[in-house]
Amino acid sequence: MAGWWRALQRVPLRYPWPTNVLLYTGLFSAGDALQQRLQGGPADWRQTRRVATLAVTFHGNFNYAWLRLLERAMPGRAPRVVLTKVLCDQLLGGPIALSAFYVGMSILQEQDDIFLDLKQKFWNTYKTGLMYWPFVQTGDGTLKSAFILLRAKAAGAVEKSPEK
Template identity: 75%
Template sequence: MAGWWRALSRAARRHPWPTNVLLYAALFSSGDALQQRLRGAQADWRQTRRVATVTATFHANFNYVWLGLLERALPGRAPRTVLAKVLCDQVVGAPVAVSAFYVGMSILQGKDDIFLDLKQKFWNTYMSGLMYWPFVQSGDGTFKSALPFFQTKGSSAIKGSPEK
């Protein structure tokens, strides 16, 4: 297992874009297959392939470029900067990504109204994401890392501790 992880890490450093695309497609596809299994449904591999297609053609590429732009526009890891990046991502990036997913899936499913799922599911998906992604994006996935200004070590970040 350690050898596999090292090889993946090397590939990601040498070829970040294609590695990103493959990882996104694998994670989204695995999530789709797992969701089907947890619901007790029979495996719908065509659905899983559609998820992989939308992910590989749009999501992975969009996120790679979008997060790179955010990092260049707001460089650093100071609490204020991290929170600004998370806010920008949730206000701009997330709606684009959610919309593209539902419209892309509807196109691949051959639906007549490609915006129907988007209209029906956007707000629930977006609001659910707002409860999850900011914490994951801000560090190690804990409340402590998501909102570092709640920590009190010497000087408070709210009072203007220096950014690094």
């Protein structure tokens, strides 16, 4: 079990663990406060504290370890590698993080059925995320590179096709 942790530690990342966790906590908290503001109601700072608690105890840590694991398993920034990592993240990491959010918030809100929000909101949130996150994750030019690679392969296939 300690072997995966040692392997994870060898993967260089731009930000160290505490910075990453604090960044997630700040983003989650700011997002919650902004959502409340946009809904026009009074600020519910207890709710924002719950979101921050979940971010600092689970999401920041999970995402730090998960992304390091993905990078260790599939190093590099080649378009095919990045698209594979995005696919893995959307099929495995996303559902785990989303489920932990809904269940964690239900626990912190002391709801009777801690799985009710998960059952009611998971699929809609997951589908919405699928329309947003893959484009954000590939938005550093990797998506453009992938399309260039696909276009080049298609052009190569046309050049190799026999003349009639």
